[in-house]
Amino acid sequence: MIAVELAKMFRRPRTWVTIALLNALPVLVAALLALTDLAPRPGEGPPFLSAVLTNGTLYPLAALAIVLPLFLPIAVALIAGDAVAGEAQAGTLRYLLVRPAGRTRLLVAKLISVVAFVLVTVLVVAAVGYLVGQVFFDVQPISGARATGGTALSGTSLTPAQITGRTVLAIGYVTASMLGVAAFALFFSTLTDSPLAAMLGALAVLIASSLLFTLDAASSIAPYLPTRYWLAFVDFFRDPILWRDVVRGLGLQAVYVAVLLGAAWANFTTKDVTS
Amino acid sequence: MAARGQRSGAARRWLVVALGVAVLLALPALIGALPASDAGTSATDLRDRALASADVPFSGYAQAAGGLALPVGDQLTPVADLLSDRTTMRAWYRAADDWRVDVVSATGETGVHRDAGGTWTWEYEEHVASRAAALPLALPTAPDLLPSALGRRLLSEAADEELSRFGADRVAGRDALGLRITPADDAASVSRVDVWVDADSGIPLRVQISGGETGGSEPAVDTSFLSLDLTTPAASVTAFTPPPGADVRRDEQQADLLATGRRADAVRLPDSLAGLDGRTLDGTPGAVGVYGRGVTLLAVSVLPGRAASALRDTLLVAPGAVVDDVGVRIAAGPLGLMLVDGGERRGSWLLAGTVDLDALAAAAAQLPPRRGDR
Numbered sequence: 279m280i281a282v283e284l285a286k287m288f289r290r291p292r293t294w295v296t297i298a299l300l301n302a303l304p305v306l307v308a309a310l311l312a313l314t315d316l317a318p319r320p321g322e323g324p325p326f327l328s329a330v331l332t333n334g335t336l337y338p339l340a341a342l343a344i345v346l347p348l349f350l351p352i353a354v355a356l357i358a359g360d361a362v363a364g365e366a367q368a369g370t371l372r373y374l375l376v377r378p379a380g381r382t383r384l385l386v387a388k389l390i391s392v393v394a395f396v397l398v399t400v401l402v403v404a405a406v407g408y409l410v411g412q413v414f415f416d417v418q419p420i421s422g423a424r425a426t427g428g429t430a431l432s433g434t435s436l437t438p439a440q441i442t443g444r445t446v447l448a449i450g451y452v453t454a455s456m457l458g459v460a461a462f463a464l465f466f467s468t469l470t471d472s473p474l475a476a477m478l479g480a481l482a483v484l485i486a487s488s489l490l491f492t493l494d495a496a497s498s499i500a501p502y503l504p505t506r507y508w509l510a511f512v513d514f515f516r517d518p519i520l521w522r523d524v525v526r527g528l529g530l531q532a533v534y535v536a537v538l539l540g541a542a543w544a545n546f547t548t549k550d551v552t553s
Numbered sequence: 554m555a556a557r558g559q560r561s562g563a564a565r566r567w568l569v570v571a572l573g574v575a576v577l578l579a580l581p582a583l584i585g586a587l588p589a590s591d592a593g594t595s596a597t598d599l600r601d602r603a604l605a606s607a608d609v610p611f612s613g614y615a616q617a618a619g620g621l622a623l624p625v626g627d628q629l630t631p632v633a634d635l636l637s638d639r640t641t642m643r644a645w646y647r648a649a650d651d652w653r654v655d656v657v658s659a660t661g662e663t664g665v666h667r668d669a670g671g672t673w674t675w676e677y678e679e680h681v682a683s684r685a686a687a688l689p690l691a692l693p694t695a696p697d698l699l700p701s702a703l704g705r706r707l708l709s710e711a712a713d714e715e716l717s718r719f720g721a722d723r724v725a726g727r728d729a730l731g732l733r734i735t736p737a738d739d740a741a742s743v744s745r746v747d748v749w750v751d752a753d754s755g756i757p758l759r760v761q762i763s764g765g766e767t768g769g770s771e772p773a774v775d776t777s778f779l780s781l782d783l784t785t786p787a788a789s790v791t792a793f794t795p796p797p798g799a800d801v802r803r804d805e806q807q808a809d810l811l812a813t814g815r816r817a818d819a820v821r822l823p824d825s826l827a828g829l830d831g832r833t834l835d836g837t838p839g840a841v842g843v844y845g846r847g848v849t850l851l852a853v854s855v856l857p858g859r860a861a862s863a864l865r866d867t868l869l870v871a872p873g874a875v876v877d878d879v880g881v882r883i884a885a886g887p888l889g890l891m892l893v894d895g896g897e898r899r900g901s902w903l904l905a906g907t908v909d910l911d912a913l914a915a916a917a918a919q920l921p922p923r924r925g926d927r
Binding site: 516536 | 566569573614659661675677780790795796
């Protein structure tokens, strides 16, 4: 059933159109930066963007930072919100459930295909970012006597191997950060027959969370907001790595995924399926 | 029949989910409610232990929150930000002259590396590394707000009768014993300083300063470790070498301070001001005087005419400013600031410290006239 769901998702043109659109913005930003040579002042704009003019190796991270606040969650909410509600709307859900596999397994299969989508999306954004970085910007030599790698936020020099390793960690962390969004959308998807409502519900949660995070009055609940630790992937580029927020971010996402999946399971396995 | 079975199944499932959520929600509160054990250490012993902790190495993560809106112009923006914002710090401490404090923000950081000869300050956003010699008197920077540094500094000059104990708490997951300083000086604007001292190592883990307008429940400055590790950090962590391509500079703060001092060398400052005794700090320029003790301090210095007029314009429009013949004075929490006008060419006196507005006025009246006044 998992293989069926995965194949179904990746055969859909919509999946690939979403991923392609997601890559459009970082490519456009890179092209504009390369043409005008105007990088944002350090400390302004998305993280790492100010550094890419001198070191294109960092562009995968800048690309992720560009899509992380809005575009990536929208794409994830779109796919996850469609998972169950989409089948219901198309009238195919009851045929799916006729199979003897059971509703819990269907839910797990849907979740795994959403996770696969998140992973593929993040990897494609990073890969396109890497290519764009190599094409548009100066790149520090990766090997040889003059290999410098780059500078960590803390002012220490990182070897190219360190940069690569930390980029991989950051990609993994961004993927994990998206799981909370996916869980929200999947849960809403079991509540409603409208994929649009499920997606907008998940986005409403995210926008509320981002807004509350900026509010000093909400600082007591800030550690529990799903978007609280999203930017912690920057911490991989401090020296020594600051694990505190990364660990908290992973734990928080795990809690959201567990609770929302539990709710989705409790709701979906006993739901009257009418369409 | 089937419908009822399905309903009870749904209820059971929702019950499982609800129980799980309840456990998860209760966990932080339960951990926070872990009781702290209070050793029967006396206040003076606890102070001595805190002061002796200067050679205990550690690494930690701390947050400082200041509630002081300092009405100063562009020149002192970093200081004003420090006292009004939330500052997140990572610290590695090997010895009094071998440590590093990074102020981390969402997208960058500023690191201060101390070695035997002075400090390196690395600003990632500007890509600048600046070297400064160790100064006996300098403007406050983020490392001064670290609970260990601030706590030891405030406790170092507290008299025995100003100290008292209050309970114990858990700070950074450790048992911390409460130690309170209630300043005895009449001029004091700080009503109390609460220091939580680690029962194990003596390192101050949390410091709260209360007083002034904000006095009451909200502390004016609240700084606390969120995690602390007593293993010695590696020497390579605190060391600093400017990275290739960085803009390397010398910090001019000391030169500025000394230049101001030389210009006003002729002025002799009184031995005491507003009932506070003067103190000598080695290497302090002649025209900067520091008075008081412990948490009640008053600094007096000559401000060149140009800087003074800019500051005066800012102070005059600040809410709560008191303007009279002597000058303009203002209080931000327990911090008092006063500018005694000397005119465009002669420069002005700047008084700043943790004293109340009456003490500032009294001190201003005791200052010698500036050269041009005679």
